[in-house]
Amino acid sequence: MPYGVAKGPDTVRIMTGSLLEVIALDVRDAVAAEEGGADRLEIVADMSSDGLTPSADTVAAIAAECGLPQMVMLRRNAGFGVTPGELDRLRRDVKELSEAGAAGFVFGFLTGDGSVDLDATEALIHAVAPLPWTFHRAVDHAADVRAAWRAVRLLPNLATVLTAGSPDGVGDGLAVLRARAEAGDGPLTLAGGGLRTEHVPVLLNYGIRAFHVGSAVRESWSLPVDPARVRAWRELVDLA
Numbered sequence: 001m002p003y004g005v006a007k008g009p010d011t012v013r014i015m016t017g018s019l020l021e022v023i024a025l026d027v028r029d030a031v032a033a034e035e036g037g038a039d040r041l042e043i044v045a046d047m048s049s050d051g052l053t054p055s056a057d058t059v060a061a062i063a064a065e066c067g068l069p070q071m072v073m074l075r076r077n078a079g080f081g082v083t084p085g086e087l088d089r090l091r092r093d094v095k096e097l098s099e100a101g102a103a104g105f106v107f108g109f110l111t112g113d114g115s116v117d118l119d120a121t122e123a124l125i126h127a128v129a130p131l132p133w134t135f136h137r138a139v140d141h142a143a144d145v146r147a148a149w150r151a152v153r154l155l156p157n158l159a160t161v162l163t164a165g166s167p168d169g170v171g172d173g174l175a176v177l178r179a180r181a182e183a184g185d186g187p188l189t190l191a192g193g194g195l196r197t198e199h200v201p202v203l204l205n206y207g208i209r210a211f212h213v214g215s216a217v218r219e220s221w222s223l224p225v226d227p228a229r230v231r232a233w234r235e236l237v238d239l240a
Contacts, residue, residue: 115143140166
């Protein structure tokens with residue numbers, strides 16, 4: 001299954017095999033991630049809120065300096081719900097962000113009872129089509145994780161599901177990640193959220209081949225991505 005699409009003026013590149021996705025906040029992060037060997041970027045703003053929608057100017061600036069595909073966050077608050085007004089704003093954001101250089105998007109919402117908000121999610125799937133998208137870690141916070149996966153896994157143009165298997169991170173979610181891989185969802189799984197180097201061999205053994213890192217490739221969120229740290233993760237995931 002393809003993990004993402006890199007847009008160019010005349011070509012479309014499908015990435016397969018192991019995938020390393022790096023969170024980038026700006027051009028400096030993106031260039032460092034590319035130098036270190038990342039395959040794909042997740043572009044966000046405001047990590048104090050766990051990642052919100054960045055500006056189109058940021059996406060355009062990254063596209064001008066970095067060739068990696070950008071998966072751009074669509075999220076207007078720090079939770080996993082969305083109001084009608086926020087959803088309307090996100091739909092408008094899609095056009096501007098796509099024109100700026102987004103190769104895909106990252107989103108996903110839960111209802112008040114903890115189930116997948118299919119109405120909101122499908123509205124954005126329609127807005128971003130035909131671009132691929134990632135369902136983010138809302139899946140880990142669902143009241144019934146297996147039901148959430150069943151709701152999400154067959155939605156159109158889904159590239160990956162970003163998941164730690166637990167709200168508390170990969171270390172606590174390994175059993176769930178193994179169960180999802182055994183259920184056939186390994187090719188959709190983008191493992192991230194408290195991911196540590198010792199988790200990678202275990203996840204590779206499960207059949208999971210896509211990995212998402214943020215704080216692990218920098219000293220702190222106030223400092224830029226370190227290409228040497230990205231390179232070390234590149235070598236680790238390439239053991240697949």
